[in-house]
Amino acid sequence: MAIEIYTKQTCMYCQKAKAWFKEHNIPYEEIDVSSVADFGKMKERLPEAKTVPQILIDGHLIGGYDNLMEYEQPILEKLRKMYPEAQA
Numbered sequence: 382m383a384i385e386i387y388t389k390q391t392c393m394y395c396q397k398a399k400a401w402f403k404e405h406n407i408p409y410e411e412i413d414v415s416s417v418a419d420f421g422k423m424k425e426r427l428p429e430a431k432t433v434p435q436i437l438i439d440g441h442l443i444g445g446y447d448n449l450m451e452y453e454q455p456i457l458e459k460l461r462k463m464y465p466e467a468q469a
């Protein structure tokens with residue numbers, strides 16, 4: 382899937398990131414890395430990542446929730462092209 386979100390179950394910023402994608406009707410794949418082992422697998426793929434969420438679009442790392450908010454408009458424009466059903 383085009384959008385991947387690494388999350389932990391107790392993470393407030395993960396909830397906010399997922400809510401943003403739901404609000405805009407954009408599907409995503411959630412990868413739960415609550416366990417130490419799974420967090421380690423995320424670090425193998427994204428060595429610089431220290432926190433969750435980590436959001437990727439087409440394999441390109443956007444970053445965390447604050448990065449999503451910083452680039453919200455250009456990201457939404459790109460996603461509208463990928464998902465015509467995406468809400469403004």
Ligand SMILES: N[C@@H](CCC(=O)N[C@@H](CS)C(=O)NCC(=O)O)C(=O)O
Pocket residue numbers: 389391392393394395431432433434444445446447448
């Ligand atoms: N600026 C980051 C903050 C993310 C953040 O602080 N995430 C917390 C959980 S909500 C975290 O990963 N803490 C370290 C950990 O759980 O290992 C963002 O907007 O995504």
